[in-house]
Amino acid sequence: MGAGPAGASLALLLARRGLPVDLIDATGRGGRPFRGEGLMPSGLAALAAMGLQPLPPAVAQRPLAAWSFFLDGELLFEAPEPMGSPLPCTLIDQDTLLQELLAQxxxxxxxxxxxxxxxxxxxxQDGRIAGVRLADGSALEADLVVACDGRESMLRRKAGLELESAPSPLDVLWFRLEAPGSEALVHWLAGRFVTVVGAAGSYALFPSARGGVQLGWAIEPGGAAPAPTPASPGEWLALxxxxxxxxxARLLRSLVAAAVQGPVRLxxxxxxxxxxxxxGLLLLGDAAHPMSPLRAQGINMALRDALVAARHLEPALLEAEPAAIDAATAAIAARRLPEIRRIQQLQQEEARRADLLRRRHRLRSLLARTARWSGPLLERRWRATQWELRNGVEAIATDL
Known part of the structure; x- marks a missing residue:
């Protein structure tokens, strides 16, 4: 259930093994204006194990060149990709990736x-999940139902499986900056993921694999944008x-208001x-572990979930014995839970560091003034904190 990254990739892997697979998706996979675009080396490794590396040409993609951090208008540091990983972080259009998975x-x-x-x-049936009821009233029976239906998973609620919620480190207002006028901005970015922190707030922007620029403006969890809230695209550009x-700043001020799409608050x-x-039931992806948007971990962890799940489920589903299937789902959860816990912890730590810079004007000003000396030190520290977020906590078997 659910044709996002976890559901679509798992369906493909199981169908390749000759297993009958019914993939149900309520949305029909229409394009959404804002969707995670960052494939970390951990997600790229999972796709490689699925036979999807290099990424098919049909998947819109753009390798990331570097990560740049600006405080109060001063460059603090810039870390070029691939930062010691086998592959650079790659920006993709998630819709085209999902379309490729479904096409295959x-x-x-x-x-x-x-x-x-x-x-x-x-x-x-007899205390076991035996399928799903569809909106048209029909019943679809199954040896196993895999719920990949997102952070608000209906199947999770129906099954009585409790989600332990954690405080959100931040909320994000998403914007797209498109033609006319975004071409010069794309050229200036030169493939970089740029973070800007200052007195007015903080935001990140990067060249989208779909074209144009995607920009995320950080706001307080559950709160509103900084007061006074910009009322027009021109006011956002000035902010x-x-x-x-x-x-x-010069490029943003010269951008025409018609180029600004948003904000959309996800x-x-x-x-x-x-x-x-x-x-008879297994949760994967956001249904099992909704993630913070920091470092695009949602899509990367979902792909790794699917890879581990396929490896355990194939022999169990071929055997078609309920006990074997249930043992496989328990093994999948046991294998994936430690990495998910660790990644969520790392996301929280990174969010706290970012929040400290947003709130502490004097600290931010000091770092900006001393960037020539403090920048290299902070870059080394930042690189060390990124290793597991980029590459995963541990290697996962890729011998499908």
Missing amino acids: ASRLEGFRFHAGQAATDLLE WARDAPEPL PVRVGLCPCWQRP
Whole structure:
């Protein structure tokens, strides 16, 4: 259930092994204006194990060149990719990745895609989940239901599996800066992920794999944008320019208002399900562990979930014995939970450091004035904190 990164990739992997797979998705996979674009080396490694590395040409993609950090308009440091990883972080258009996964799965016998069809309930038989009830009233029976239906998972609630919510480190207002006028901004970014922190607030921007620029403006969790809230695209551009380095500030001020799309506020929910399974049911991806948007861990952890799940489920589903299937789902959760806990901890720590810079004007000003000396020290510290966020906590088997 759910044709996002976890559901679509798991469906493809299982269908390749000749298993009958029904993939249900209520949305029909229509394009969304804002979706995670960052594939870390950990996610790229998972795709490589799926036979999708190099990424197919149909997937819009842009390798990231560097990470740049500006405080009060001064460059603190810049860390070039790939930062010791096998591959650089790569920006992708997630919609085209999902379309490629579904296209490959649709060519396999036994795969069926129920686009635009919602599941409304779980079917139970003798204490075991035995399938789902669809919105049209029909029943779809299954040896195993895999819930990949997102952070607000209906199947998780129906199964009575509790999500332990954690405080969200931040909320984000998302904008897209598109033509006309964004071309010069894309050229200035030169493939970099740029973070700007100053008295007015903090934001990050990067060249989108879909074209144009994507910009995220950080706000207090559950709160509003800084007062007074900008009422027009021109006011937003002026706000971003206030703390930007001069070349970026000049480009932002010259951007036409028609190029600014947004803001769109996507709900940020962070949590972890301590139990991912019931007999006949398994949670994966955001249904099991909604992630903070920091470092795009949602898509990367979902792909790693699917890879581990496929490896354990294939023999169990071929055996078709309930006890074997339930043992496999328990093994999947046991394998994935430690990494998810660690990644969420690292995201919280990074959010606290960013919040400290946003709030402490004197500290930010001191670091900006001494960037020539403090920058290299902070870069080394930052690189060390990024290793697990980029590469995963541990290697996962890729011998499917």
